[in-house]
Amino acid sequence: MTDSSLLETRSQLPNTGFRFMTPAKLLGSLVGIFVISTIVFSTLYGVEKTRKITTTVERALPFTTTTNDVCLTPYCVKAANYLLESIDETVEPCEDFFHFSCGTWIKNTRIPDDVSAQSNFNLLRTQLDYNVVDLLSSPPANDANEPKAVVNARRFYNSCIDDTEIETNGVNTILLLVNTEFGGWPILQGSSWDNSTFDLPDLLFQLRKYYSNIIYRVDTAVNEENSTVHNIEVGQSNLALGQKQYYASETNVTIAYRQLIRELANALGNDTSMIDQDVNDIFEFEKNIAKYHWTNDEQRARFNETVRTTVGNLSFTFNTTFDFTDYVRRCYLLGNVTLQDTDIVAVSEVEYLNNISLILKQASPRTIQNYIVWRFIMGATSLMSQQIRNIRQRFDRIFHGTNAERPRDVECGSLTNAYMGFAVSKLYIKKYFDENALNESIEMINNIQNTFLEMLNESTWMDAESKVKAIEKAKTMNQHIGYPDYLGSDNNTKLENDYAEYNFNSSYIRNALKILEINVKKSFQLLRKPVDKNGWGDYSAPSVVNAFYEPSKNQISFPAGILQTPFFNKDAPKYLNYGGIGVIIGHEITHGFDDTGRQFDKDGNRIPWWTDETIKKFNERKTCIINQYSNYTVTQINMKGDGNLTQGEDIADNGGLREAFFAYQKWAANNKNVDNRLPGLQKYSSEQLFFINYAKSWCIKMTNAHALNRLRTDVHSLGPTRVIAPTSNFDQFDRAFGCTPGQGNSRKDKCIVW
Known part of the structure; x- marks a missing residue:
C-alpha cells in the first residue's frame, strides 16, 4: 500500500465507468439473433470476406474444416463474437500482431472519461467493481446471519456514499487533524505560523500513524535472508509524481502540480498572502529530493547496496543527523512493539538517506512543514468535499488523462474491497465464483x-x-x-479475528482514518509474528x-x-x-x-x-x-x-x-x-x-x-x-x-x- 493510500487506490484499480450487465443479459446483447444467424450461415456455407491475410492464414491450417469441427455452444458463439469484434484482418499478423489482434477493437473503443485507458483488464475490473457495489448495497437474505466483518464492510461502504456527511464534515475533520496533531499547514496561516514549535521527527511520527511514509520509509517486511521471520526496513519513500523524471524539466505536469497545491491552499484557507512563495518553495524542495531518488530500475540494479544492521547499530550505519534509531523505535510503539537492540534492520537507498539529511538541514522549517503536510493533504483529497475533489480532478486530467471522477458508488466499492477484501470476498465467491x-x-x-x-x-x-x-x-x-478454504466455510472465526478492530460508524472520513491507523498497527505488529508461508497476502x-x-x-x-x-x-x-x-x-x-x-x-x-x-x-x-x-x-x-x-x-x-x-x-x-x-x-x-x-x-x-x-x-x-x-x-x-x-x-x- 502506498503512502497516499486512500488516493492511490483509484489509480491501482482503474475503472471504466461502464456498468456491466449480468452474464445472461450480456450474452443476449452480444449474440443476438442476427449475430448468431450470420455466424451460423457463414459456418454452413463458407461465406467469408476476402482479406489481405487469407493466404498466410490458410497456409498454416493443417486440415480442412467441416461443420462437425465447429463449436456452436453459447459460450463458443460468445467467444467468436468478441474475437471477431477485435481482429483487424487488413493487418498482416507477421508484421504487427498487436494491431492484427486488436485493431478493430481499438477503432471501436472509447476511453471513458473517468479512466485514462481501456483494456480487457479494466473491463473485467469494472465488472467486478459493479459486482461488489451490488453485493454491498443489497440487503442480506432474510435468513442470513452475516459475520460482523461483512456488516462493517457494508457500514464502511454506506458511509463512503453518504455525500451529505462528507460535504458537512470532510474538510473540517482533515483541517482539525492537521492543526491539532501535525502542527498546522503554514501555507494556510501566512506569516502567523510559528516555526518555534517545529519538530521534524515528531511531525513524521504523527503522520506515520496514518500510513504516511513521507521522505523516509519505515516498514516491516519478510527477512530476505531468513524467510520464516520478519525484519525492519528503512529506506526512501515515494515522490508525489512517482518518478524523478517528472521533476527534471518544466512540463504541463509540473505546472499542473504547482497549480494543484495553489488551488487547494486557496480553497482550504483564508490567508493567501504567502501562497505563491510557499508553492514554489514546496516544489523546489521536492525537486531537490527527486535528484537523489532511486528509480525502480536503479533499485533493482543496486540491491546489493542494501545494508543489514541492527537497531542498536542503526545510527552508525550511515551519515545523517536525523535520529533514525529513536524514530524507528517510536514508530513500532504504534503497534505496541518495543524494539530490541538486536532487531534486524535492512537499510536500502543509503545514498538517498545521506543526501536528504543534508537537504533537510539546509531547508527552512516552514518549507519542510509545508511539504510534509502537503503530501498528506494530497492523499486526503478523496476524503473531502466535491469542491476539493474537483480541484484534484483538474490535475488528474493532465497527469493521467482522465476527465471525470468515477461514479461514487464504484469508487466506494473499490475502496471497501481494497481495505476489507476478504470480508467482501465472503460475499463475492458465494454469488459469482x-x-x-x-x-x-x-x-x-x-x-x-x-x-x-x-x-x-x-x-x-x-x-x-x-x-x-x-x-x-x-x-x-x-x-x-x-480463495482460501476458510471463506467457503461456515466457521467465520478467522475472518472475524482478522477484522476484529474494524468497527465503523456513519462518518466516512473517521472510518477511513481508522482503517489507516489499523493498517499501521498491524504492519508493525508483524515484526513479532512468524511468516505464514501458506497464508494469502493482504492484497491478494x-x-x-x-x-x-x-x-x-x-x-x-x-x-x-x-x-x-x-x-x-x-x-x-x-x-x-x-x-x-x-x-x-x-x-x-x-x-x-x-x-x-x-x-x-x-x-x-x-x-x-x-x-x-x-x-x-x-x-x-x-x-x-x-x-x-x-x-x-x-x-x-x-x-x-x-x-x-x-x-x-x-x-x-x-x-x-x-x-x-x-x-x-x-x-x-x-x-x-x-x-x-x-x-x-x-x-x-x-x-x-x-x-x-x-x-x-x-x-x-x-x-x-x-x-x-x-x-x-x-x-x-x-x-x-x-x-x-x-x-x-x-x-x-x-x-x-x-x-x-x-x-x-x-x-x-x-x-x-x-
Whole structure:
C-alpha cells in the first residue's frame, strides 16, 4: 500500500465507468439473433470476406474444416463474437500482431472519461467493481446471519456514499487533524505560523500513524535472508509524481502540480498572502529530493547496496543527523512493539538517506512543514468535499488523462474491497465464483508447471548443480487458487479475528482514518509474528482481478476475480483458456526465475544458490531481453521503452507464453478432436486462436498521459509490446502463422531466457 493510500487506490484499480450487465443479459446483447444467424450461415456455407491475410492464414491450417469441427455452444458463439469484434484482418499478423489482434477493437473503443485507458483488464475490473457495489448495497437474505466483518464492510461502504456527511464534515475533520496533531499547514496561516514549535521527527511520527511514509520509509517486511521471520526496513519513500523524471524539466505536469497545491491552499484557507512563495518553495524542495531518488530500475540494479544492521547499530550505519534509531523505535510503539537492540534492520537507498539529511538541514522549517503536510493533504483529497475533489480532478486530467471522477458508488466499492477484501470476498465467491471451475484451473496450473519443469530439465545453459536446485524450487512452488478454504466455510472465526478492530460508524472520513491507523498497527505488529508461508497476502484477496508471485513464500496466487472470461471459462475451448489464463499462470511461475525471483531459493531466502557460470549465462540472455525491449518505440508518444525497468515482467511474459503454448500442445495431443473451432473463425487453427486470445488479453487504448506515466513508472511493458515482443521471440508463433524471421513481428535473433 502506498503512502497516499486512500488516493492511490483509484489509480491501482482503474475503472471504466461502464456498468456491466449480468452474464445472461450480456450474452443476449452480444449474440443476438442476427449475430448468431450470420455466424451460423457463414459456418454452413463458407461465406467469408476476402482479406489481405487469407493466404498466410490458410497456409498454416493443417486440415480442412467441416461443420462437425465447429463449436456452436453459447459460450463458443460468445467467444467468436468478441474475437471477431477485435481482429483487424487488413493487418498482416507477421508484421504487427498487436494491431492484427486488436485493431478493430481499438477503432471501436472509447476511453471513458473517468479512466485514462481501456483494456480487457479494466473491463473485467469494472465488472467486478459493479459486482461488489451490488453485493454491498443489497440487503442480506432474510435468513442470513452475516459475520460482523461483512456488516462493517457494508457500514464502511454506506458511509463512503453518504455525500451529505462528507460535504458537512470532510474538510473540517482533515483541517482539525492537521492543526491539532501535525502542527498546522503554514501555507494556510501566512506569516502567523510559528516555526518555534517545529519538530521534524515528531511531525513524521504523527503522520506515520496514518500510513504516511513521507521522505523516509519505515516498514516491516519478510527477512530476505531468513524467510520464516520478519525484519525492519528503512529506506526512501515515494515522490508525489512517482518518478524523478517528472521533476527534471518544466512540463504541463509540473505546472499542473504547482497549480494543484495553489488551488487547494486557496480553497482550504483564508490567508493567501504567502501562497505563491510557499508553492514554489514546496516544489523546489521536492525537486531537490527527486535528484537523489532511486528509480525502480536503479533499485533493482543496486540491491546489493542494501545494508543489514541492527537497531542498536542503526545510527552508525550511515551519515545523517536525523535520529533514525529513536524514530524507528517510536514508530513500532504504534503497534505496541518495543524494539530490541538486536532487531534486524535492512537499510536500502543509503545514498538517498545521506543526501536528504543534508537537504533537510539546509531547508527552512516552514518549507519542510509545508511539504510534509502537503503530501498528506494530497492523499486526503478523496476524503473531502466535491469542491476539493474537483480541484484534484483538474490535475488528474493532465497527469493521467482522465476527465471525470468515477461514479461514487464504484469508487466506494473499490475502496471497501481494497481495505476489507476478504470480508467482501465472503460475499463475492458465494454469488459469482463457479466452483466447477476450480478443478479445471488446478489441472491447468499443474500442466503448465509440469511443462516448465520439462523446460528446466531440457535447458542447455544451466549447469547440472543449478538445474537440480531450480527444478526443486519449481516443484515446491506453493499454489493459491480461487480463495482460501476458510471463506467457503461456515466457521467465520478467522475472518472475524482478522477484522476484529474494524468497527465503523456513519462518518466516512473517521472510518477511513481508522482503517489507516489499523493498517499501521498491524504492519508493525508483524515484526513479532512468524511468516505464514501458506497464508494469502493482504492484497491478494479473492475479489481482485490480478495474479501474484511472492518470492519470499515461493508462492503463486490466482484469485477468483481473474478466473473469468476472457481469461478463463470452464466451457471455453482449451486453446482460449491456455492462451488467456494459461499464459498468466506461466507468467507467475516464471517470476520465480526472473532477474529478481531467481535470487530466492525454494524456501524464499535471498541467498546465492546458482553457480557463477549459470548466473553469467542467465545475464547474457537477460541482456538480450533488456536490449530488445529498450528498442521498442511507443509510437503514440514517440518514446522508447526502458528494458531495465521492465525486465522482470518481460522475462515472465516470454516464459509464460512458451509454457502455456507447450502445455496446450501436450493437452491437445492427449485429447484429440475435443477442441472445435469457433464459428466465423474456422479458418484459424486452434494454435492460431491460442495466440489471438493471448493478444486479446493485452488490447489497450490509452491517453497520451497514461502512456507517458506507465512508460516512466510501471515495471510492466505497455500492451502493444507485451503482444509483439514475446510472439516475435517464439518460433512456434512463426510456424503457426507462416512468418519468416525478419518480418516485423518475427525476430531473426530471438531472445529466450525460459
